[in-house]
Amino acid sequence: MKDSRKVKRHIEVSTGESVRVLRELQELSQNQLAESSGIPQSTISAIENDRIRLGVERSKILVWALKCHPAVLVCFQAGMSQSNQRHNKSLH
Secondary structure: OOOOOOOOOOOOOOHHHHHHHHHHHOOOOHHHHHHHHOOOHHHHHHHHOOOOOOOHHHHHHHHHHHOOOHHHHHHHHHHHHHHHHHHHHHHO
């Protein structure tokens, strides 16, 4: 066991999943978030299910509506793209 190392655990969370988690932690329904943000509920659903990109303007609105730091959403977006780039490089 001399050569053993502790394994780092990594989980990948999409931007949509992070929006859903933040919304659920605040016990908000999609309809309630839609009302407070002005973003249609159907768009919030599409974001949470990664059918559409969050985008800069919607990010700003959701950061305000979810009362979270911008880095919470931005780090997931940046982290996913960097992680995907590393993964794609390892496949080639």
